[in-house]
Amino acid sequence: MVKMLSCIIMKLNKALIFSVVFVFFTVQLQAQEQLALKTVISNLESTFNVKFSYSVNDVEHVQVHIPKQLKTLKNIVNYLNEVTLLNFQFLNERYITVSTLNKTITVCAVLVANNDEQPLFGASVVVKKTSKGVITNEKGLFTLTNVAVNDVVEISYLGFETARFLAKDLLKTDNTCKTIILNEQQETLNKVLVYKFLTTGLQKQTDGSTVLNTKAFGILPGLTEPDILQSIQALPGVESVNESVANINVRGGTNDQNLILWDGIKMYHSGHFFGLISAYNPYLTNKVVVTKNGTSSEFSNGVSSTINMQTKNTINNEFSGGFGANLMHADAFFEIPITKKLAFHVSGRRSFTDYLNSPTYDKYFNRSFQDSELTTNVDNISESNRSSNFFFYDYTAKLLFNLNKNQIFRAHVIGINNNLDYNEAFTDANNQTQSKTSNLKQENLGFGASWNAVWSTKLTTNFSGFYSKYNVFSNDYRVETDQELRQTNEVLETGLKLKVNYKLNNYINLLNGYEFSEIGILNATNVSAPAYDKTKKDVLLNHAAFNELEFNNNKTYVRLGVRFNYFQKFSKFLIEPRLNFRQKLIPNLAFKLLGEFKNQSATQIIDFQDDFLGVEKRRWILANEQSIPISESKQISSGFQFNKNNWLFDVEGFYKHVNGITTSNQGFYNNFQSINAIGNYTAKGAEVLINKTAANYSAWVSYTYSLNDYEFKTLTPPVFPNNVDIRHSVSVAFNYNVLKNLNIAIGGVWRTGQPFTKPVEGNETVQSGNNVFVNYDTPNSENLEDFMRVDASLNYNFNLTKSLKSSIKIGVINVLDKQNIVNTYYEVNPNDTNTTIKIENTSLGLTPNVSFRCQF
Template identity: 70%
Template sequence: MNLTKIYFVLILFSGFFSFGFQSQDKKPLIDVIAEIETKFDVKFSYSVTDVDQVFVEAFKDSESLQFIIDKLNASTNLNFKLLNERYITISTIEKTISLCGVLIDNLEQLPLLGASVVINNRSKGVITDIEGRFQLSNIPINETIEIRFLGFKSLTFKASELRSLDGFCKTIIMEEESQALNKILISKFLTIGLQKRIDGSTVLNTAKFGVLPGLTDPDVLQSIQALPGVESVNESIANINVRGGTNDQNLILWDGIKMYHSGHFFGLISAYNPYLTNQVVVTKNGTPSEFSDGVSSTINMSTKNKINNTFSGGFGANLMHADVFLEIPISKKMALHVSGRRSFTDVFNSPTYDNYFERSFQDSELTTNSDNISEGNRSSDFFFYDYTAKLLFDLNENHQFRANVIGINNNLDYTETYTDDDDNVNSKTSNLQQDNIGFGGSWNATWNERFTTEASVFYSNYNVDATDNRIETNQQLTQANEVLETGFKLNTKFKINAYLHFLNGYQFSEIGILNETTVSAPSYEKTKKDVLLNHALFSEIEFNKNNTYLRVGVRGNYFQKFNKLVIEPRLNFRQKLSEQIAFKLQGEFKNQSANQIIDFQDDFLGVENRRWILANENDIPISESKQVSLGFEFNKNNWLMDVEGFYKQVDGITASNQGFYNNFQFVNATGNYTAKGAEFLINKTANKYSTWLSYTYSQNNYKFQSFSPSVFPNNVDIRHSVSLAVNYNVLKQLELSIGGMWRSGQPYTKPVEGNETVRDGNDVLVNYSDPNSSNLDDFIRLDASVNYTFRVTETVHCALRAGVFNVLGKQNVINRYYEVNPEDSNTAIQIDNKSLDLTPNLSLRFNF
């Protein structure tokens, strides 16, 4: 028998067997229809072309007619409808079905909370609950469903594959991304959208973010203050204190661009639009070696990075600003993401704006100028805006290119009108403008299954400029602070095996800082500009297998100007001791060369009193930190208990960097601070609610050898801090959040009793007692929010949110200092800065 005959016989056999198996498992629908008509004495009405070439399972004799019809509806794309006991119609009209499923991970078989289940090419979707379950109704049977979850491979299904039958839901196993050793440990941490990674960092997913007390929008930098050890002693997101550090000690990155400005309204509102900011990773210790700067923390923001083939977006407004964001597909390989936000505070003053204005400018020239200028002769216009754009291009599945731009702006005009001795009306306008613009680009390349690279560049330019026209002295003061930084980074990642990854990289940055002051009368000008170049090599190895996670790295920083090398080891270790208990140990060395100095007197109309300066290794050293923390974690039945102790020392701080209101206010000195304490968190989550209680104890002291006393409490030495909150889904679409915080009052310095002032030449100064030896009253605040979501059309969703900060209207003092009494130079007057008053807000958003 030749080859041709053999081949022909094989085809016959294969056809025979395939036909035999097919006929055994399935039968032509037209034959099944005939059998049903005979058995149940019914008649079908249909078009032969609709049922031709359709195969179905044969029915069993024990099955009822209704059960058979239901099964046919579930297993075919046809619609079987019983008109009466005798007649049944068959049509091809597209029908809708109900879907459900349960998501679990592939390693520990645990449910995945917070995964996105969306209908392809539509904005409709849901998020899995605490049991990993999801449900969708009225879904076209031929629709495609996509399931996405951070750190896991996305899955797609036909809607018919997920159909809910007799209450049964398909179990879906999601596979972790092979490169994601640092997996999500807790998928619902405090609230929906907050997750905790195995390395201890916290991930904020803004697209899924639940409502937090007081907020009407998922404010990026307000939200992270829900974490233990993260707070703002003066309620400002421009002054976030992480484990006792100052705000300038936080490294803030937006798509790899280093940002030097974080807040609108000079600190009360986050300057980063949350609706294209896909995730925010907050790291307090054990930082990956690819990051430096920020001796207190790293806040790494990333925007959406996936090209979708459908146009989508959203817009909304609250009582201070309106915003819009769009995801625009250009082709299958290219897309553009844009966002914009602008306040309308220069044309409309809402009660929310009035409270924010009073809080922001209470200690500035806008409110403290001479009584010779009446309140009616002062006016101010304030507005802010921000914008972002991102171009996404996928050359192919192995090479992705991204380009970004971000712009942030605050603008204040302050006008004073007065009448001179000749009855002439004059007016002078002062201006303060603050902006940060950044550009960035990246190329991600996958060379093979084991080796990937990422090359990125960025440019960041921060400016604050002020023109202060002083009526009383007929003097014009102009001030400027500019930061310009460019950088390049190359990361190489090699996957040794499924459990072990190796990272190496190089980073270069050049930073220049300009400070300028000019005075018109008498004529005076001072300009100072510094430039610093830094080269860095970093390497780390990451291991995650069974119950052990380990990341060990080192970074070497070379400062070319000083010929100085700074070595920074990093450690992040977690060992699971049992199914419920884990031990964790973290440590790091970090440095930063750019810091802020504070002038509470004359800088920038008294509104923005912080200037960026650069280390010179003389009177301004490079700041260096050492930190270690260890703790235990208990996780069972949706209860989480976390206890962590920490010790941190930061060397190379300057007195001008701290903003003292004491006898050291104008003294130049270098020193350090040491923060040590413990953080405790207990969190319970369920389908309808989440509640948490956190407590932080911290002891934070300065040490300046040239001062007397040399050791005294830090300005942000908050010994006790407690936060309590609950989120509750009253209805499926109605969510309520209420929470409060209490913390001990921050330190301040009193004048010497009975000898409140002292003369120094021709000047009279406040005579302060021991620095930070007194404390303000305890800070107490209660906030609440409510969120109602509803569907306007099939593709348009709406969210209505209301929030109230400081529900009790408590007048908390957040800062206290003293000035010489202008009417009696032998006494000092006390000046208190107050917290935000009872402040409501309302927002309305549409997503499509």
């Protein structure tokens, strides 16, 4: 036994000795492979009889291995340039300098999300203080060449914390790239679900909302800039029946039923050029969140959708900005750091249409002012005796102050203005020339401020307030009747909101809050001859408390909320439950269920008699719970979403019922346009989206089917099609990166025509006293011809200087120049009161535009 134990011990000792010897020789071998650069340089000087000039600090701690196959000095120096962060340069055959100056390298990395380790497609990667930049591909990979070793690489992605690295830390070695994990921002549990949706800069969130990131926004057909309200019309279920951003219809709703917020300020005006151009400058807008259903209980006062625009909210240490122009207007924006804790953001845009009429302006002018006093002339006023002068502008400013990392203050202002002057010269019976000047102004001015406080890792609060003033003023002097007509519509709203967020853990968040608003609306009409003056002003105070629980564990997402509204004037109490549920069934397939109750107290009426020069027929009015009730909506939608290999299949059915609408705010061209009645509408249908994205292209097709009917119980017939009852709507688009800096987009829209009403055949007019009216037939029993439009855009990026990025974009709306009829109605024929005249409003014809932009 002893002998056996001795043998085992001897064998173990031999094995141990062998292991020690093996490790020793391995370490020695590795030490021989990796040599100090200073030693390598000394050996090269001896071997090749050359002299290296360098700083000891630059080469210290640098270890290199010279492959045996490298025999010549030139090959060895080239290899050292590749594998080190130093610049080896021959001054002549014998002298070589070594330094970090002018050293450029290739950097790369793969970006993944921290929550699910999915690659981040479409992230923005820029080299600070240069014009270099790139977007990550579908694998989350980016590569940048010729980057200085000490340059700062900034990586940003909507919904994630911005990361910054020295270029030398991202050095590409042996075709290997570093993996970078970006952390999601912690303000909310609502995570990004689809990183590239339709085009770069559009994203789908877990709660079903869509986010437009204007900084990284790609290109959409027909557009030369990321026009916010034009861009969201690419989403299924969102369209404009008369191609106006002032009339966006979401799931069959009217434009005034959309809640539009700009940095928390309620906006009552949406479009320049009376609806054809978004009134919000996109270049300081950080993101736009569009929600069609399942809205957070934080928001109400809009029974259709919520469009929440948020400007940039971080302080950068460097001055940056941009400027540009197209055939309609010029704009500029600047981010001005004052200190590390204080910054100022400002933007401005103004049209030059009052100085220069471009082909684009002529197309927009004819579209906006058709069938108005500007284009409809009386017999004794010739074309040469009238003129118009139109311009618009907008501006924004934001003050950012960080008291510390946990206390931040923000203050902001936005101003929007449209101005139209119209002049006519008139020759009376005595051969005397008289003239008149009419004016139409639209303004929306807003102020807001907020204080955000982080009290702990779990508790945050936000206190905000705003003031919004909207005004439409018209002064119409009619020379032929010597009558002056003045009209005013003014809205004043003040709001306060307190939000308290408490994060129980990584999966559950609680939101509680209180909101107060006071809305005052004034409508005034003054006529000089015969003398008539009418002014009406209403004020309404609303108190609301909201609560919400949000849960997300990457497989299950639930947001349950309730909002309690109290209208002080009417002693009315409304309870609004909210639901947003998403369940991942298998790794790539999810089920979603959304529902909400919402209300709205301010709506628009369309007044065909007092119509602001025939241009702007809409007036804001306030609910009185008698002839104008508070509108209330109920909506539920459900569907499935499949997302794999950058393919997205999304199908969703919806049912929406809105109660409390009136005949006066629907814009009827039928026998009901002068009758006061209260009713409702019901929209139901389905939306289908198929989207394929890749590094170089994106393509999608969407289809919406919808049935939308009115019900007015006091009218005959009580049920008839909605004015925006668009049964079928199809949108197709394709974006392609032809070259690294050249992108094209082409797309089209087809939809069935909207309903309209014909006069009774053979009995087209009816007389009441001394007045003759159109005798309309069954309401909305006819449909316009199908609407079809093809648009295209081209975008070319280039660098004017090292730090000035530039782009040229060309967009063409209605490439085929198709004459679409967007509205039809009838008027009594002044020459024969027994007949009518058919009026047809047409869409934009072929409309080109070109923009040039610079950013630094």
